[in-house]
Amino acid sequence: MDNRRNMYFYARKDDQTKEQISTLSDLAERYGFTIVRDSSAANIIVSVGGDGAFLQAVRKTGFRQDCLYAGVSTSGRRSLYCDFHIDDLSSMIEAMTKEKIEVRRFPTIQVSVDNEASFLCLNEFSIRSGIIKTFVMDVYIDELHFEAFRGDGMIISTPTGSTAYNKSVGGAVVDPMLSCMQVSELASLNNNRFRTLGSSFILSEERKLRLEITQDGNDYPVMGLDNEALGVSHVKTVDLMMSDQVVKTVKLKDNSFWEKVKRSFL
Incomplete structure (x- = not known):
């Protein structure tokens, strides 16, 4: 470091968060860090905050x-993206200065809409019906027409x-050491015309998904x-693939992904 x-x-x-950041800044400066006001510097x-603040x-x-x-959590416990807690700031500074940390690399997904706008996702991309009507999409894996989805x-x-959202609809929990993306359906309709796999x-990382x-x-x-x-209107195609860009995060050696999963769900 x-x-x-x-x-x-x-x-x-807000005032409470400003006070917390002031305390954090004072502690960091005492350990020789420089606080900058421009993220590019x-x-x-x-x-x-929490996982939401980290994603933002x-x-x-x-x-x-x-x-x-x-990530520094301000809630009752550390979360998936927050290895540190606001009530134990000294552990973060100590970890950084005494090299007790490891660098974790989280994979990201690249999303392209209508072959024009391109975006990255760290957590998930979701697409849902914008009206009270089922949503119809043809799903392609590489060049293979995989299924006709309605739901x-x-x-x-x-x-x-x-x-997160994926687990709540019955998707699997995947080790982040695997560079891959998981596709999960939301209330798919299966009949003689529309037939989906019915599972996540x-x-x-070699595959490409097209909707x-x-x-x-x-x-x-x-x-x-x-x-x-x-917000994009008249969407015709969405292409997704694993990106070669990763998000490098500060990880405590005694706080692996599976330790976090256990702490959160078991």
Whole structure:
């Protein structure tokens, strides 16, 4: 960590959070870190809040490849993306200064809409019907027409995103050491015309997924990138694949992904 000394804090602007960041800043400066007000000047970006704040910090700072991200939880416990807690700030500084940390690399998904706009996801991409009507899509894996989907929508998650929305609809929890994406259905309709797999499936980093949306009045779907809505009208195709960009995060050696899963769900 000797060459990473410029620290930027991402958080809400309410009075309580400002006070917490002030305490964090004072502690960091005592240990030789420099607090910067522009994220582009930072090589350590710290989110203060919860997993939502962490996802926003990564997105709003452009999925930086040349810096580390760290999450500080302000809720009752550490969370999936937050290895540190606001009530135990000294452990974060001690870990950084005494090299007790490891760098974890989380895979991301690249999303392209109509071969024009391109986005990255750390957690998940979701697409749902924008009206009170079932959603019709043709699903392609590479060049293979895999299925004709009719239902409420789909979730395409990263391994870290597999514990969120994906898990709530019966998807599997996936080890983030695997670079892959998981596809989970939302209330699919199966009959003689529409037939889907009916279960989540996992695609390797070599695969490409394409969703072709039937233009039947539902061409303004509700799409989500992590915890942010994406407003695009007249959507015809969505292409997804694993990105070569990763999110490098600060990880305590005694706080693996599976320890977090156990703490959260068992």
